Amino acid sequence: MAGSILASVGTELPRHRAALAAAVLLAVLCLIALAAPALTPHAPGTIDLAQAGSPPGLGAAHWWGTDRLGRDVFARTMQGLRVSLLIGFVAAFVSVAIGVAWGALAGYAGGRLDASMMRIVDILYALPFVFFVIILATLFERGDVLVLLAAIASVGWLTTARIVRGQTLALRQREFIEAARALGMPTAQILWRHILPNVAGPVIAYATLTVPQMILYESFLSFLGLGVQEPLASLGSLISEGARDMETASWLLLAPAGCLTALTLSLNVLGDGLRDVLDPRTRS
Amino acid sequence: MSSIPAPVLELRDLTVQFASREGPLVAVAGVTLPVRPGECVGIVGESGAGKSQLLLAPFRLTASEAQVSGIAQLAGEDLLALDERALDRVRGAQVGFVFQDPMSSLTPHRTIGDQIIEVLEHHGRARGQAARERALALLHKVRIDEPVRRLGQYPHELSGGQRQRVLIAIAVACDPALLIADEPTTALDVTVQAEVLTLLAALRAERSLAIVLVSHDFGVVSRLADRIVVMYAGRVVEEGPAPAVIAAPRHPYTAALLDCIARMDDSPDAPLPPIPGQPPEPRALPAGCAFHPRCSRAQARCRSESPVLASDGQRAAACHFPLSI
């Protein structure tokens, strides 16, 4: 199963120019974010009040300028990028995993189990997300990355569950599933070998689209001050800071906002391309 | 003075090509098909023979964009020269279409009545209450039970046969001179199939409607068709009056198709001779006669020389060694 997915992605994604460009952009962003400590002599946390508020310049000591406290914007933005990427991917992975398991089980089981499982999803959907995060933040250490992850992931799986459940319901009626049942295949095997590979396409595409969503959630929380705390930075908290000084030091907003835009754009376009490639019906 | 009436549909030397990664794919190669008013022409062939593309391409109804060359005229009007708006006025009004799967041809979220009225209003035949009455009259005409109730129902509330009747109603709503039916009974039960064919025959008689009936099934075509055209690999391989072609086909492919039909009066142990192999892919047509790999009569000449459609006025066949009639 995994082999064929990788194979189809490897051979066919290159044909979608936009998705390929997006993949390259994403790779470049990740590489730079990871390599940043080696690219700049400045650490993200170093305060240098003498250099505070200096604008970006190619020949300057700080490529992307400094903020109010004289911290290097490039280093800070890259740190923010790393944090956002980490939170985005991990939260997306966890939420998709939970969502797939939940949705596939509900969709395949049908009947009362399906109804009760999806009722739980409906109830959780109705809970205000911020409320939930505030409670978690109050109970645990505010700004703890793990808590943040848990909070975001706990909300993100709901949509995946609904999508997977719908797909599973449709698949369940198909003759190849009936043939597998007539073969005496145990339910777990049918789910693993037949249902999951057939929902994998849309799920992977949707997962790629979930990452920017998780990043935006986290940015929103950090913007409100409920997310990562100083001295740690995420793109969201940086945007929040930058917004304050928009008029006088626009580079403080442009740097993180530009990175966030590039990140979410590339993820969205890549997700679209993956969906086209992985859906067997759109393969020629 | 007796004159042959001008054809309703004139396809001459029509070629339909599709663009593909390996170069142009020829789906139809140089087919000539005149359809006279009130005539029913049956086009028979296996899937991939190009029979659907032949009729859909001139009206730009193919799934992907097709390159059409040759002559395609509807009541004298050049179809290939029309722009999209002009063609839109032709489709549905001067030509009616009935396709294979009624469930996918009808919009699931609109009522039957709405869908019929939409066609009438779009082509300016009636509006409002008058359109509703015409829709009702059409449902009567296609012998749907409880027409008033059906107007307000949705496609999923009707059976397959009823949906196909609705499609036929929509197709003839604007009184076209020509009806193109592409595998109209393939998805239907056998009794429903018989009813739909009876309905088409009745409509044809009432309105002197010309019908082009496309099918892979001789049984469907034999009931209605005056003339039969057999296609293989994008070309016409046989043509002639229906009873004559069925009783004594000239082309071995036609004969093979006729022989593999299961009949009620077969003796159970007589073998049903299948045609070996499959129709060729358009990208990989055999040299010479396209049918020769599957033909029991094939000889050296068939492998190298492509036969020409030879006509004797009434009947035509493209074969080097046609069957005797």
Add this chain to the structure above:
Amino acid sequence: MSADREPPAPLLQVRGLAVHYRAHRGALHDISLELGKGGALGICGESGSGKSTLLRALLGLVPISHGEIHWYGRSMATFGGKEWRALRRIVQPVFQDPFASLDPRMRVGEILAEPLRVHRPELGSAARERQIAALLVRVGLTATVLPHYPHELSGGQCQRVCIARAMLLEPAVLVCDEPVSALDVSIQAQILAVLQTLHRESGTALIFVSHNLALVRRLCSQAIVLRGGAVVEAGPTREVLDNPQHQYTRELIAAVPVVPRRKRQG
């Protein structure tokens, strides 16, 4: 006369079977039929007759509301895990839509390996491949189809793959639900020939559902006519079709399009 010389139970016996649904899909009322070893039973019916529900009840895919289904004398109601597993090697399906019957994400080779993996896990891959190769020959396919995905094959080829998959477990019965209705007439004849060969040469019993009575007449020695979930007529095929007693049977027969046979030609 010894008391234990009872005749062996027939392969399949259905008595008073009823299946009720809440959804609009066909229900069954009071169906009874019998199939002997190596027999061929035709089920003639149209949409809504319950024919598909009947097949699925036989395969154990839908729950039964009333009545009994006996396989070799054992009632399905008494089946435990062992009997269910054994049932899979007795009866296998061939469905109507060949493309929908194969997992679009699996190659044909993997699809065909599955029955053996589930039921004969002790076989090594070489033994599996040998069995698959042998079956491909029997259904008229070559090993070239193995690396392909279903959508890369034609309808006829896919249906052959479905038949091969069903036959890998050497079932006593193949239940076929309109196996050729979605195919061109010329390919129908090919698939019919495959089924006929399997029936004659391997002694595989057939339950053949079709609304095309001419096919039922060719293939099956016994026939039942289903309508609205009930049996309206039953008996040897020749009698039912040549001498129909019920009005609906006559309607079905009259609806079969008649194409006159061509004359002898040179």
